[in-house]
Amino acid sequence: SPWVNGLVEGTNKLLLEVLMRLCARAVGEDEDIAAAKPDIPYNWPDHFESAIRILNWQILPALKSRPKELMLGMVV
Numbered sequence: 001s002p003w004v005n006g007l008v009e010g011t012n013k014l015l016l017e018v019l020m021r022l023c024a025r026a027v028g029e030d031e032d033i034a035a036a037k038p039d040i041p042y043n044w045p046d047h048f049e050s051a052i053r054i055l056n057w058q059i060l061p062a063l064k065s066r067p068k069e070l071m072l073g074m075v076v
Contacts, residue, residue, distance in 0.1 A: 011055075018054050022047035 023044055056068045069075055 014055060015051055018051040019044050019047055022050060 057066055059066055060070075063070065
């Protein structure tokens with residue numbers, strides 16, 4: 001389905017934004033994330049698990065739940 005591609009692309013965009021913020025903070029460029037985009041360090045794998053954790057703990061406005069709660073079926 002074409003709409004699935006949109007969901008995946010939206011999630012990828014969120015993941016990249018979180019990774020950019022985590023990597024930029026590591027190199028002291030927290031103020032201007034857009035300027036840091038070409039200079040993202042190669043240490044993004046070090047921040048990958050943190051980025052996934054951040055996304056899984058965000059409340060989804062449409063569902064009023066966190067992805068982790070939806071997956072496990074209980075509040076964690």
